[in-house]
Amino acid sequence: MTFDAVRAAQRAAAPWPYARLDVAALLATGWRPTPVREVVLKVHQRCNLACDYCYVYELADQSWRGRPATMSAEIWRLTLDRLADHVRRHDLRSVRVILHGGEPLLYGRDRLAELADAVHSALPTTCKADIGMQTNGVRLDAATLEMLRRCGIRVGVSVDGVEADHDRHRRTPNGRGSFAAVAEGLERLRRPENRAIYAGILCTVAPGTDPIACYEQLLTFEPPTIDFLLPHANWDERPERPGGDETAYADWLIPVFDRWYAAAPPPGVRIRLFEDIMQLVMNGNSGSEQVGLSPSGVVVVESDGAIEQVDALKSAYEGACATGLDVWNDDFDAVLTDPGMVARQIGLRALSQTCLECPVHRVCGGGHYAHRYRRGVGFHGPSVYCADLKKLIHHIHTRLAADIRRLVSSGAS
Amino acid sequence: MIDVSKLPLALINSAASEVLARSLRQVIASIDDPDGVISAFQSFAPDA
Numbered sequence: 505m506t507f508d509a510v511r512a513a514q515r516a517a518a519p520w521p522y523a524r525l526d527v528a529a530l531l532a533t534g535w536r537p538t539p540v541r542e543v544v545l546k547v548h549q550r551c552n553l554a555c556d557y558c559y560v561y562e563l564a565d566q567s568w569r570g571r572p573a574t575m576s577a578e579i580w581r582l583t584l585d586r587l588a589d590h591v592r593r594h595d596l597r598s599v600r601v602i603l604h605g606g607e608p609l610l611y612g613r614d615r616l617a618e619l620a621d622a623v624h625s626a627l628p629t630t631c632k633a634d635i636g637m638q639t640n641g642v643r644l645d646a647a648t649l650e651m652l653r654r655c656g657i658r659v660g661v662s663v664d665g666v667e668a669d670h671d672r673h674r675r676t677p678n679g680r681g682s683f684a685a686v687a688e689g690l691e692r693l694r695r696p697e698n699r700a701i702y703a704g705i706l707c708t709v710a711p712g713t714d715p716i717a718c719y720e721q722l723l724t725f726e727p728p729t730i731d732f733l734l735p736h737a738n739w740d741e742r743p744e745r746p747g748g749d750e751t752a753y754a755d756w757l758i759p760v761f762d763r764w765y766a767a768a769p770p771p772g773v774r775i776r777l778f779e780d781i782m783q784l785v786m787n788g789n790s791g792s793e794q795v796g797l798s799p800s801g802v803v804v805v806e807s808d809g810a811i812e813q814v815d816a817l818k819s820a821y822e823g824a825c826a827t828g829l830d831v832w833n834d835d836f837d838a839v840l841t842d843p844g845m846v847a848r849q850i851g852l853r854a855l856s857q858t859c860l861e862c863p864v865h866r867v868c869g870g871g872h873y874a875h876r877y878r879r880g881v882g883f884h885g886p887s888v889y890c891a892d893l894k895k896l897i898h899h900i901h902t903r904l905a906a907d908i909r910r911l912v913s914s915g916a917s
Numbered sequence: 918m919i920d921v922s923k924l925p926l927a928l929i930n931s932a933a934s935e936v937l938a939r940s941l942r943q944v945i946a947s948i949d950d951p952d953g954v955i956s957a958f959q960s961f962a963p964d965a
Contacts, residue, residue: 765936772935779940786921788944866918905919907937915928 510828514844517821518882521847521854530846530853537840538849539594541801543587544814547575547619548605549807553640554677557708559736560606565818565825567806574611575807580619582831583805584626590836591631599627603637603657604804604815610643613651620655636660636703640674642682644689649698658703661690663725665718669710690725704729704774711745711752719760723773731776732757734794736819738877739888754895761900778900784867785901795893797869799849803839805831813844820877847883848873856885867901868893921945 505513514522549568551558560568591599601623603616611619620635627633637652641661652659663686664670671681693702705727707718722730734753737743745752761778780790790796793814804812804825809832812825827842839845847854852865859865870876871887878885887893921929921941929945932938 765934772939774939779936779943782937782940783944786919786941786944901919904937907932907934908919908921908924911928911932911937912924914931915925 505823505826505828507828510823510826513823514826517824517879518844518877519880520882520884521843522882524882524884525843525847527841527843527846530850531841535850537846538799538801539596539840540587540590540803540836541596541598542600542602542803543583544602544604544802544804545575545580545583545619546571546605546804546806546815547580547603547608547611547616549573550610551605551607551640552610552642552676553607553674553682555640555674557673557735559816559819563736563741563819564821566822567818567825568606571806571808571810573807575805577615577618579805579807579809579831581622581626582809584622586831586835588626588628591627593837596631598632598634600634600636603635607640607643608637609639609648613648616657617651617655620657634658638662638706640682641686641689641693644693646692649692649701652701653698656701658701659693660703660706661686661693662706662708663690663722664708664710665713666721669713669718673708673710687725694726699728702728704731704776706731706733708733708735709753709756710735711749711756713756715756715760716763719763727773729774729776731792732760734872734875734889734892736816736872736874737888738820738875739885740877740879741819742888751891751895753889753892754899757892757896758899761896762903765903781867781897781900782904784869785897785904790869794872795868795897797851797866799851800845800873801849803836803845811836811839813842813848814874816872816874817844819874820883821879824877854884859886862886862894864894864897867897 549571550573556562623633623635635656636658638660664673667683670683674682676682705722705725707722707730709732735743749755764775764778776792777794780792780795784790784796790798802814804815806812809830811827811829811831811834813827815825817824827839829838855865855870859870871889871893873883875887875889876883876885921944929938929941932941
């Protein structure tokens with residue numbers, strides 16, 4: 505699809521930002537884009553699991569069907585050249601390259617090692633490059649871990665709690681659960697020799713399951729970090745709410761927060777969603793997509809070389825991630841003026857009036873951009889998880905405010 | 918919003934909850950680095 509055709513399709517599907525956000529006017533006010541700080545490489549488009557909620561395969565966008573199964577070395581080399589140019593142009597001191605899919609370990613150990621080595625050699629020595637990988641964990645065998653360790657690739661693993669809950673969603677294509685294989689992989693990953701490359705666990709919230717059982721299960725894998733992800737949904741494809749509970753997701757997360765906050769087990773597992781909300785409540789920043797108003801510096805390069813926006817948008821509509829740009833013809837500066845990219849970098853200016861009138865808007869930041877989507881409107885409105893976010897933020901705020909008051913009075917006395 | 922910018926470091930470190938103490942330290946550190954940028958790598962968390 506040509507650049508103009510992509511923009512026309514985006515304007516029809518999401519009037520905001522594509523028809524209504526005036527990027528030229530923003531630039532005229534002196535606003536400047538935040539450079540790309542993270543490149544997600546879709547090295548393998550296929551997966552050895554068939555999770556029922558996967559935004560790549562199971563939701564609105566089916567563009568994976570038309571792309572090569574694997575990324576050629578030519579494309580990742582071009583991408584790294586583009587990134588190196590971008591680093592030099594903006595004098596960046598650190599960037600992150602995330603190996604993603606599908607399932608990135610299907611790309612093969614040798615090819616992943618070659619790519620990781622090339623990341624470091626492509627970038628200027630003044631720029632630190634972190635390499636990460638999000639995997640389903642099924643193929644974390646000893647040889648793979650040795651390669652990941654040698655290449656300094658940090659590993660995040662997706663696990664959805666206890667075996668029965670995990671296996672309800674995260675199955676192989678023939679319907680078998682994947683928990684046992686993932687647990688074996690995590691058993692290896694948490695060994696002392698692999699600790700430095702163990703980034704953490706990503707868990708999708710499933711109301712109707714036992715949150716404390718889930719949390720305790722995740723703790724058995726000794727992750728340095730956990731992140732709880734709200735399932736990708738929007739106003740047209742709404743999230744499951746068992747029993748019609750309007751705050752089912754907050755009601756699931758709050759007991760986990762209370763347990764973690766009261767007694768995070770040593771050496772202090774971190775929960776990114778909760779830490780982000782705590783910091784935002786205290787006037788700090790967020791580094792994640794789920795809450796806060798920080799600018800997004802993330803681009804995705806697909807296996808065919810297309811430069812796209814974050815792929816969680818695939819949950820909204822077919823082509824939602826598209827920019828019409830690619831690494832063959834375009835540098836990363838070109839993507840920074842795409843209205844979709846701009847919308848995720850302008851903080852308060854991207855929020856609807858409804859959000860701006862809400863007392864928690866600086867903390868929730870309107871929620872995950874993908875969760876704001878409504879057909880005919882686009883991404884300009886509250887998150888479909890608005891009530892959940894409000895309840896969770898209120899709970900965390902109340903708890904923190906009380907403890908900080910106590911802390912201050914103990915210092916005064 | 919809760920303003921913690923004037924809390925002394927010694928007091929922060931004495932917080933009963935280690936989670937709270939770490940979060941306070943991160944907020945204080947971020948005052949000098951206001952340009953946080955989002956990461957899509959969900960398993961990554963910045964250093965405490």
